[in-house]
Amino acid sequence: MDAFWIILTGSLVAVSCALLGSFLILRKMSMVGDAISHSVLPGIVIAFFIAGSMQSIWMLVGAGILGILTTFLIEFFHQKGRLQTDASIGVTFTWLFALGVILVTYYAGNAHIDQDCILYGEIAYVPIDLLYNSAGDPIGPKAVVILSVVLILILAFILLFYKELFVTTFDAAYAKAIGISTTKWHYALMSLVSLTTVASFESVGAILVVALLITPAASAYLITNQLKTMLILSSVFGILSSFFGYWLSYLLDGSIAGAMVTVSGIIFAICYVIVRQRK
Amino acid sequence: MTNNFIKQVENPALEIHDLTVSYDKKPVLWGIDLSIPQGSLCGIIGPNGAGKSTLIKAIMDLVDMNSGYVKLFDQSLDDVRKRVSYVPQRESVDWDFPASVLDVVLMGRYADLGLFRNPRKADKEAAMKALEMVGMDKYYKRQISQLSGGQQQRVFLARALTQKADIYFLDEPFAGVDAATEKAIFRILQDLAGEGKTIVVVHHDLQSVETYFEWVILLNLRLVASGPTKEIFTPALLEETYGGKLTLLTEVGELVKEGEFKAREKQ
Amino acid sequence: METLIEFFSFKYPNIKYVVFGTMLLSVSSAVVGCFTFIKKKSLVGDVISHAVLPGICISFLASGSKDPFLLIIGAFISGWIAIIVMDAIIQNTKIKEDAATGLSLSVFFGIGILLMTYIQHSGNAAQSGLDTFLFGKAAALVGKDLMAFSIIAVVVLITVFLFYKEFKLISFDPQFAKVIGLPIKRLEMILTSITVLAVVTGIQAVGVVLMAAMLITPAAAARFWTNRLSRMILLASIFGAFSGISGAYISYAAPSMPTGPWMVMVLSIIALISFFFAPGRGIVIRQWRRFSIRKQLLEENLLKAFYRIGENSGDHFQKVAIDDIQLIRNFSPAQLAKGLRKLRVNGYVQRNNETWFLTGEGFEKGKRITRLHRLWELYLTKYLRIAPDHVHEDADTIEHVITPELEARLEKLLEYPTSDPHLSEIPK
Numbered sequence: 008m009d010a011f012w013i014i015l016t017g018s019l020v021a022v023s024c025a026l027l028g029s030f031l032i033l034r035k036m037s038m039v040g041d042a043i044s045h046s047v048l049p050g051i052v053i054a055f056f057i058a059g060s061m062q063s064i065w066m067l068v069g070a071g072i073l074g075i076l077t078t079f080l081i082e083f084f085h086q087k088g089r090l091q092t093d094a095s096i097g098v099t100f101t102w103l104f105a106l107g108v109i110l111v112t113y114y115a116g117n118a119h120i121d122q123d124c125i126l127y128g129e130i131a132y133v134p135i136d137l138l139y140n141s142a143g144d145p146i147g148p149k150a151v152v153i154l155s156v157v158l159i160l161i162l163a164f165i166l167l168f169y170k171e172l173f174v175t176t177f178d179a180a181y182a183k184a185i186g187i188s189t190t191k192w193h194y195a196l197m198s199l200v201s202l203t204t205v206a207s208f209e210s211v212g213a214i215l216v217v218a219l220l221i222t223p224a225a226s227a228y229l230i231t232n233q234l235k236t237m238l239i240l241s242s243v244f245g246i247l248s249s250f251f252g253y254w255l256s257y258l259l260d261g262s263i264a265g266a267m268v269t270v271s272g273i274i275f276a277i278c279y280v281i282v283r284q285r286k
Numbered sequence: 287m288t289n290n291f292i293k294q295v296e297n298p299a300l301e302i303h304d305l306t307v308s309y310d311k312k313p314v315l316w317g318i319d320l321s322i323p324q325g326s327l328c329g330i331i332g333p334n335g336a337g338k339s340t341l342i343k344a345i346m347d348l349v350d351m352n353s354g355y356v357k358l359f360d361q362s363l364d365d366v367r368k369r370v371s372y373v374p375q376r377e378s379v380d381w382d383f384p385a386s387v388l389d390v391v392l393m394g395r396y397a398d399l400g401l402f403r404n405p406r407k408a409d410k411e412a413a414m415k416a417l418e419m420v421g422m423d424k425y426y427k428r429q430i431s432q433l434s435g436g437q438q439q440r441v442f443l444a445r446a447l448t449q450k451a452d453i454y455f456l457d458e459p460f461a462g463v464d465a466a467t468e469k470a471i472f473r474i475l476q477d478l479a480g481e482g483k484t485i486v487v488v489h490h491d492l493q494s495v496e497t498y499f500e501w502v503i504l505l506n507l508r509l510v511a512s513g514p515t516k517e518i519f520t521p522a523l524l525e526e527t528y529g530g531k532l533t534l535l536t537e538v539g540e541l542v543k544e545g546e547f548k549a550r551e552k553q
Numbered sequence: 554m555e556t557l558i559e560f561f562s563f564k565y566p567n568i569k570y571v572v573f574g575t576m577l578l579s580v581s582s583a584v585v586g587c588f589t590f591i592k593k594k595s596l597v598g599d600v601i602s603h604a605v606l607p608g609i610c611i612s613f614l615a616s617g618s619k620d621p622f623l624l625i626i627g628a629f630i631s632g633w634i635a636i637i638v639m640d641a642i643i644q645n646t647k648i649k650e651d652a653a654t655g656l657s658l659s660v661f662f663g664i665g666i667l668l669m670t671y672i673q674h675s676g677n678a679a680q681s682g683l684d685t686f687l688f689g690k691a692a693a694l695v696g697k698d699l700m701a702f703s704i705i706a707v708v709v710l711i712t713v714f715l716f717y718k719e720f721k722l723i724s725f726d727p728q729f730a731k732v733i734g735l736p737i738k739r740l741e742m743i744l745t746s747i748t749v750l751a752v753v754t755g756i757q758a759v760g761v762v763l764m765a766a767m768l769i770t771p772a773a774a775a776r777f778w779t780n781r782l783s784r785m786i787l788l789a790s791i792f793g794a795f796s797g798i799s800g801a802y803i804s805y806a807a808p809s810m811p812t813g814p815w816m817v818m819v820l821s822i823i824a825l826i827s828f829f830f831a832p833g834r835g836i837v838i839r840q841w842r843r844f845s846i847r848k849q850l851l852e853e854n855l856l857k858a859f860y861r862i863g864e865n866s867g868d869h870f871q872k873v874a875i876d877d878i879q880l881i882r883n884f885s886p887a888q889l890a891k892g893l894r895k896l897r898v899n900g901y902v903q904r905n906n907e908t909w910f911l912t913g914e915g916f917e918k919g920k921r922i923t924r925l926h927r928l929w930e931l932y933l934t935k936y937l938r939i940a941p942d943h944v945h946e947d948a949d950t951i952e953h954v955i956t957p958e959l960e961a962r963l964e965k966l967l968e969y970p971t972s973d974p975h976l977s978e979i980p981k
Binding site for chain 3: 032035036037038040041045084087088089090091092093094096097098101102104105106108109112113215217218220221222224225228229255256259260261262264265266267268269271272275279282283
């Protein structure tokens with residue numbers, strides 16, 4: 008039964024990431040996604056100390072704020088500071104992550120947060136940490152509930168605003184010309200990335216969120232020429248990574264998150280070979 | 287002394303007044319002043335780096351203006367966006383994007399649809415009609431990565447056509463495009479102009495100017511001339527446009543960019 | 554304070570080694586980082602630092618030991634493979650650079666985490682401490698480890714020194730390098746190799762995630778101070794060294810604090826200061842310059858107004874009231890007050906109760922500005938054929954920029970004119 012919850016959690020993370028990641032790679036913002044997944048750390052730590060616990064709405068708020076701050080700083084250094092994009096990204100996220108680690112270490116005594124957990128989470132604990140409703144009956148593991156909410160949010164966002172995402176991603180100049188604000192959608196997307204990162208970090212860790220943002224989407228991008236198919240396929244690859252990843256980690260007695268990423272890498276390798284054969 | 291080579295018109299489709307535009311703090315367009323008549327097919331001509339694309343981008347509010355204003359049908363862009371269509375340069379887009387021809391053309395309907403509505407049957411029909419006009423209707427399902435340069439340009443044009451605008455701005459639509467496509471596109475533009483639409487094209491090939499355009503704008507950092515082709519497209523004015531004697535201007539531009547206000551000796 | 558003195562007196566020999574070690578690491582990263590910065594591939598460092606993990610684990614699994622040299626070899630190989638994979642993806646598929654970078658980085662790291670946890674759970678006693686590679690522990694650098702990494706850092710620096718000219722060329726202008734027949738592929742390989750080496754050693758100090766900062770941040774900061782590569786490398790090295798010393802100090806004074814993040818904080822603060830305050834390129838400096846230019850503009854425009862008044866009346870040194878000035882040009886009362894005060898302080902005008910008048914110097918300056926203004930207006934209207942009623946504003950900005958040399962060229966071009974488009978005289 009545990010296996011089910013773990014695979015489900017992994018799948019929820021993977022699908023959320025795959026959907027967002029598809030747009031990230033098409034917008035050539037993969038590394039900004041990478042940056043955000045690291046830089047939300049100080050937000051999480053500060054939120055932890057306001058709220059006193061790990062699962063709370065404050066963490067999502069903290070992450071959201073840091074996500075927006077990161078996006079803003081990268082733009083700021085690039086536009087106003089005239090710093091090249093790759094360096095803007097590099098300087099911003101390392102600075103924020105360093106700040107986060109310092110804060111964590113500083114408060115480490117009382118906290119359940121530790122460095123390992125931040126980096127690669129511990130999804131095995133998910134089934135144990137249940138969420139109870141008002142009657143006192145367990146609804147299900149907390150992580151599953153939170154992640155489901157995030158996933159629904161992402162699905163709603165993509166379904167409702169598909170065409171805005173489509174046009175701002177494909178042709179930003181044309182989008183602006185017909186009156187669609189590219190900035191707004193950029194920030195909206197990056198905020199969702201922050202939310203997903205924080206919702207996932209306890210189970211898969213912040214760093215591995217990056218792999219799930221990029222890899223299944225990249226695999227799907229190789230295989231298909233339709234955006235809708237890409238979204239679906241990347242989600243499928245994400246679920247497969249979760250499923251086989253669990254079994255791989257069981258086999259090797261290793262990190263479940265690491266195994267999930269490894270499987271997503273194998274799927275990518277397979278897609279790569281297929282595409283090369285086609286040529 | 288006024289510039290006799292800049293013709294102004296009544297009830298212009300496009301009116302630009304004293305437009306100065308900087309790129310990265312360096313002035314690249316100086317004091318542009320022009321108006322073009324409705325229903326004209328108009329070409330913007332000038333050497334590389336003359337600021338032709340920048341001019342279009344300034345009109346479309348994609349870059350900031352240092353001074354001056356732009357009026358379309360005597361109103362600001364925001365008030366008439368629905369009547370304005372923009373076809374960017376082909377290379378500004380990544381054609382590896384996973385989309386079909388129809389997907390791209392449908393974008394032309396997005397402005398009309400607003401935030402929460404999705405393209406309906408009527409929109410798809412409009413898109414298919416536009417594709418028919420450019421001769422790409424059979425390709426509506428084709429992936430855009432599989433298109434040739436000319437086909438991509440036609441798709442871009444079809445997208446613009448679905449907007450049913452009154453004024454069209456096209457940035458280098460004939461660049462890297464086969465002869466047949468160029469002819470086909472030109473015919474469409476001619477038809478549009480015949481219907482009273484105003485077409486403004488950034489063009490790079492001097493040979494075809496007289497055939498294509500009835501109104502010409504000669505641009506090189508500043509406006510050299512603007513008016514009916516027969517009057518304006520003369521060797522003397524072309525010489526001035528392409529002559530390249532603007533070192534002083536560019537140098538001053540550089541100084542403005544640097545913000546250099548070197549101490550000057552007292553006389 | 555005491556700890557600071559204690560630290561720098563090198564009371565304990567260990568401190569010497571730690572300082573030496575961290576400085577070397579930081580400097581070698583900073584130097585290599587300058588080249589990746591120029592190529593606009595700063596995030597390559599991020600890829601390598603994440604990608605070394607599987608190599609380290611495999612090396613451990615294969616050899617059963619934590620001998621630093623063996624681990625370094627493993628790290629080196631997997632770092633290199635990640636770069637090859639990344640390039641292969643970019644060359645052979647439609648996937649773009651950013652996605653290839655992120656993918657390479659995260660997948661290799663994920664594999665590394667999997668292997669590492671496998672090792673950790675396998676109950677092999679020898680494996681403890683393998684994960685310090687993840688977080689970096691500068692203070693733990695002693696003995697054999699320190700030796701190994703210091704040698705590598707020195708190798709990196711020597712290589713850069715030997716191949717400086719070639720690296721510079723292939724980074725700035727690969728086309729030209731090809732044309733003159735440099736063995737680009739081989740040089741790139743060497744550059745990549747020392748980048749991998751620099752990363753492998755640097756991770757010891759700051760850990761995987763922050764390693765990218767050791768390459769990028771010093772280079773980015775240095776870039777704001779200079780345009781020349783040699784100076785940039787020097788500055789980056791200094792910034793790196795400084796952060797290295799700080800890191801060593803912190804690990805000494807507050808052992809429970811993580812050194813890596815503090816080193817990155819120090820670097821980031823240096824970078825932020827550079828971004829904002831570096832003369833020339835700093836954001837705040839540029840703003841301030843624009844601000845001071847506006848002040849200068851105000852004063853010069855005032856003098857121009859004075860000159861104009863003098864032209865109209867025939868007497869340049871007459872006493873002028875504020876209202877008269879307002880007639881010529883609309884200044885706000887605050888601007889007027891500030892401007893006049895400044896002019897008086899600089900000796901361009903003098904005050905007599907409620908009126909003001911030009912001094913000799915003020916007259917000369919006003920004349921000069923007016924001259925440049927009218928010359929430029931003439932240029933705009935005659936040479937560029939811009940309408941006369943439009944040129945007044947443009948000239949207003951430009952007249953302040955024109956140097957004597959430009960002025961001479963203008964004059965010549967316009968054939969030594971005597972009057973401007975509005976038929977006012979152009980003063981000599």
